[in-house]
Amino acid sequence: QARTSEGEELPLAYDTTREEYAEVIEVVKHKMIGCGEGSSFVTPRTCSGKIKDFSRAKALTIFRRLVEHYGCYWKFLFCDGAGKYFVGASPERHLTVRHGKVEMNPISGTYRKNPQHTPAEAKAALLAFLRDEKEIDELWMVADEELKMMAAMCSTGGDVLGPLVKEMGALVHTEYLLSGFHDGADVIDLFRNSMFAPTVTGSPMGNACACMFGLEKHTRSYYSSAIMVMGREASGQTFLDSSITIRTVEIQADGSLDIRVGATLVKDSVPMEEVLETEGKIRGVVRSLTTDVAFPPPSKFAEDPEVRAELPLRNQRLSRFWIERQDKAATSSPALRGRRVVVMNNEDDFAMMLTYMLRCLGLVVSIYDFDRFQPNSQAQAEADQADVVLIGPGPGDPTNLQCPKMRIVREVIGRARGRKQKLLYVCLGHQILCHMLGFEVCKKAMPTQGVQKECVLFETQQRLGFYNAFYAKHDEARERECGFLKCSHIPASNGEEIIGIQHPEFVSFQFHPESILTTNGFAIVQEALVALQLDARTS
Numbered sequence: 202q203a204r205t206s207e208g209e210e211l212p213l214a215y216d217t218t219r220e221e222y223a224e225v226i227e228v229v230k231h232k233m234i235g236c237g238e239g240s241s242f243v244t245p246r247t248c249s250g251k252i253k254d255f256s257r258a259k260a261l262t263i264f265r266r267l268v269e270h271y272g273c274y275w276k277f278l279f280c281d282g283a284g285k286y287f288v289g290a291s292p293e294r295h296l297t298v299r300h301g302k303v304e305m306n307p308i309s310g311t312y313r314k315n316p317q318h319t320p321a322e323a324k325a326a327l328l329a330f331l332r333d334e335k336e337i338d339e340l341w342m343v344a345d346e347e348l349k350m351m352a353a354m355c356s357t358g359g360d361v362l363g364p365l366v367k368e369m370g371a372l373v374h375t376e377y378l379l380s381g382f383h384d385g386a387d388v389i390d391l392f393r394n395s396m397f398a399p400t401v402t403g404s405p406m407g408n409a410c411a412c413m414f415g416l417e418k419h420t421r422s423y424y425s426s427a428i429m430v431m432g433r434e435a436s437g438q439t440f441l442d443s444s445i446t447i448r449t450v451e452i453q454a455d456g457s458l459d460i461r462v463g464a465t466l467v468k469d470s471v472p473m474e475e476v477l478e479t480e481g482k483i484r485g486v487v488r489s490l491t492t493d494v495a496f497p498p499p500s501k502f503a504e505d506p507e508v509r510a511e512l513p514l515r516n517q518r519l520s521r522f523w524i525e526r527q528d529k530a531a532t533s534s535p536a537l538r539g540r541r542v543v544v545m546n547n548e549d550d551f552a553m554m555l556t557y558m559l560r561c562l563g564l565v566v567s568i569y570d571f572d573r574f575q576p577n578s579q580a581q582a583e584a585d586q587a588d589v590v591l592i593g594p595g596p597g598d599p600t601n602l603q604c605p606k607m608r609i610v611r612e613v614i615g616r617a618r619g620r621k622q623k624l625l626y627v628c629l630g631h632q633i634l635c636h637m638l639g640f641e642v643c644k645k646a647m648p649t650q651g652v653q654k655e656c657v658l659f660e661t662q663q664r665l666g667f668y669n670a671f672y673a674k675h676d677e678a679r680e681r682e683c684g685f686l687k688c689s690h691i692p693a694s695n696g697e698e699i700i701g702i703q704h705p706e707f708v709s710f711q712f713h714p715e716s717i718l719t720t721n722g723f724a725i726v727q728e729a730l731v732a733l734q735l736d737a738r739t740s
Contacts, residue, residue, distance in 0.1 A: 213250040223472035233412050233512030234468050237670035238596045240650035243405035244413055245424050246479045247459040255456030258699030260286045266489040272369035275444035294393045295427040295443040298388045299648035303355050303381050307343040309374040309465050310336035313481045331511050339465050342651040344377045345717050349367035352557040355381030361523050364512050366503045371485045399444050404624035405549040408596040422732050424461035448486055460486050468648050500677050522723035540588040542734055547571045547595025547629050554715040558726055571606055574613050588735050590617045592630030599632035600642050623733045626709035634709055635673030638683050642673050646694035653718045657685050658701045666718025672698040696736040
């Protein structure tokens with residue numbers, strides 16, 4: 202029960218209790234993340250109520266209160282012309298396209314301010330938040346997910362700036378800024394290709410949406426959509442700017458309202474902490490509905506020397522390729538230039554990041570979704586003629602022979618191996634290959650979704666990024682029988698997990714060399730392709 206500053210009652214109700222939402226979180230952790238369906242998921246809670254005698258004047262009053270907020274990317278009031286209003290103060294840019302430049306702004310990690318803290322206590326709590334591995338992993342995962350989109354939209358991939366802190370009235374978030382340049386694409390096509398933001402859906406985005414559709418009992422309405430403005434520059438170029446519709450109130454003509462907020466659910470989410478995060482976000486919006494009282498002034502954490510020193514430490518462990526950037530002329534490999542690669546996308550656009558890396562090496566790359574690989578199809582015909590076929594990552598159980606995707610992937614692998622073609626396997630591709638070769642493929646006791654590990658790969662110490670809930674079990678005798686030249690493995694809950702294989706006809710990785718979490722991923726991909734000795738291919 203809330204009350205406006207004018208003394209009017211504003212009854213509010215959640216669509217789920219704390220306990221019900223916590224139960225949903227447990228389902229996501231164990232039935233989705235734990236079973237390989239994705240690395241993160243976002244499902245909203247809805248707080249509903251009704252404003253008495255609602256009018257345009259009251260909508261404008263709410264908007265005036267929002268204007269006092271700080272730390273927002275957009276503050277907006279939009280009316281659909283039929284009496285429905287959207288009033289929001291969103292912290293998150295979705296997509297900006299201007300002068301050929303494309304920008305996205307992944308935000309994740311949420312610190313709830315404590316109004317009882319002294320400045321010293323607030324700073325200490327924030328620094329603890331910035332060092333929290335769960336919060337760090339969350340931001341890295343959404344950065345990876347939006348880099349997939351940038352790799353698809355931009356010929357220059359995506360430059361990575363940050364991490365940065367974004368302070369709001371009641372919360373502090375962490376964020377990256379991604380930017381690149383497109384090759385004359387229509388801005389609406391770019392916007393379409395950028396939907397939907399992983400920060401409000403999950404990762405990989407497509408499968409996360411499918412999973413949430415089966416789990417959520419009520420409509421999301423416009424939660425996870427975006428609001429945009431378009432126009433033309435003086436030069437005649439079209440520009441677009443958009444913000445995700447979070448921290449947004451949807452108000453019907455009769456005053457009925459809905460506020461939807463979510464939390465990013467990952468493998469180590471603590472259910473009640475996520476519940477409290479949603480309630481903290483909703484309180485900030487409700488405050489704008491009910492009162493003119495302003496938030497305390499910003500603490501200006503972003504200007505604090507200790508905070509500014511802490512943030513760059515995260516990037517020391519990240520991909521040099523994505524953090525430092527390299528243009529094609531500097532990275533193209535003479536030994537690989539002009540070779541043809543066909544990439545099989547298995548419902549995870551990490552395949553787009555792999556495609557961009559391969560093009561930077563000078564390779565000619567075609568990419569197709571798994572279901573395009575049918576007999577007599579263009580995808581299969583190109584794969585038959587390729588110098589390398591890359592079997593990409595994706596969600597799902599690699600041992601499920603009833604799954605159409607797994608059957609198609611097996612057929613493509615079997616055909617390519619039968620033709621003695623060179624192959625590169627990543628994550629799901631690696632697991633399916635190992636299963637086909639007779640290795641036991643096990644479900645992990647604890648999924649390693651969005652985890653960076655220090656490992657020895659082919660006698661070299663590396664930091665590698667993992668996104669897997671299944672693994673192939675090390676079997677020394679079977680490895681000899683299969684003719685592996687090199688095989689790297691790490692401890693697992695049951696035996697040891699194979700993370701890398703080198704064979705005369707293929708190289709296979711359990712980790713993601715293309716991920717922002719793999720420090721030397723570009724070099725690892727280059728070395729893998731050189732090791733395949735493409736000049737020695739026999740058909």
